[in-house]
Amino acid sequence: MNRYAALLRGISPSGRNQSNDQLRGVFERLGFQKVGSVLASGNLVFTSPETELPALEQAIERALTADLGLASQVNVRSQPELAALLASDPFAGLSHGRGSYLTATFLKDVPATPPSATHLGGLTEVVGYHARSRAILAVTDNSEPGRTPDFMIWLEKNYGKGITTRTWLTVGRIVKKLESL
Structure with a gap:
């Protein structure tokens, strides 16, 4: 399994449909494993067998819109990319x-x-x-x-x-x- 961080744009813990529980729920419904949040501003970590970052970003963006009505931009980075940074x-x-x-x-x-x-x-x-x-x-x-x-x-x-x-x-x-x- 690959380890990823999804960095969501424009997420606020006080925003409607933007709580960590709701966001984690979207990721879990997508079938991602070991879903967790980092702070309360749209930073989620997860594992997935998927290796194509654009495919992950598109799937997450579609699910956020469908499930929560959020039109958030999503940037996904792999653990090795962020560790190197x-x-x-x-x-x-x-x-x-x-x-x-x-x-x-x-x-x-x-x-x-x-x-x-x-x-x-x-x-x-x-x-x-x-x-x-x-x-x-x-x-x-x-x-x-x-x-x-x-x-x-x-x-x-x-x-x-x-x-x-x-x-x-x-x-x-x-x-x-x-x-x-």
């Missing part, structure tokens, strides 16, 4: 905290031009791109109250709506949960 240590020497967010934005498709290091409005810096996991890695300065970066707008403009962002801490939690399956 974590092991690459793209944020060496940095720590995630209130003033500085370390994030990984997972792209649905391989970009025509992989992103390179760039500063976005002085608040966000793209520090790299991990090709194997199709993740843009960024550091956002949140130390100035009231100022919010337009990073998500930039991401959607350049890479479409088939993206979802997780903090680096969440990526670590997902990998840990995958290792326990």
Whole structure:
């Protein structure tokens, strides 16, 4: 069995039809095994004999719509992909905290031009791109109250709506949960 994480876009624990129990139920009805949640924001882990990630993503997206009325974009990554991302240590020497967010934005498709290091409005810096996991890695300065970066707008403009962002801490939690399956 292959171990996977499904990263759902736009899931909120307070949202109608978006509880972890409901989401896990959809995955179990699809026949996935060892279904579990990581936090309460649309991170599910599971095992499946399926090896084609686009087929998994499409099946999950259809089931979420049919079962719960959710039109969520889903990005599926394998345990080896996420473990390789974590092991690459793209944020060496940095720590995630209130003033500085370390994030990984997972792209649905391989970009025509992989992103390179760039500063976005002085608040966000793209520090790299991990090709194997199709993740843009960024550091956002949140130390100035009231100022919010337009990073998500930039991401959607350049890479479409088939993206979802997780903090680096969440990526670590997902990998840990995958290792326990």
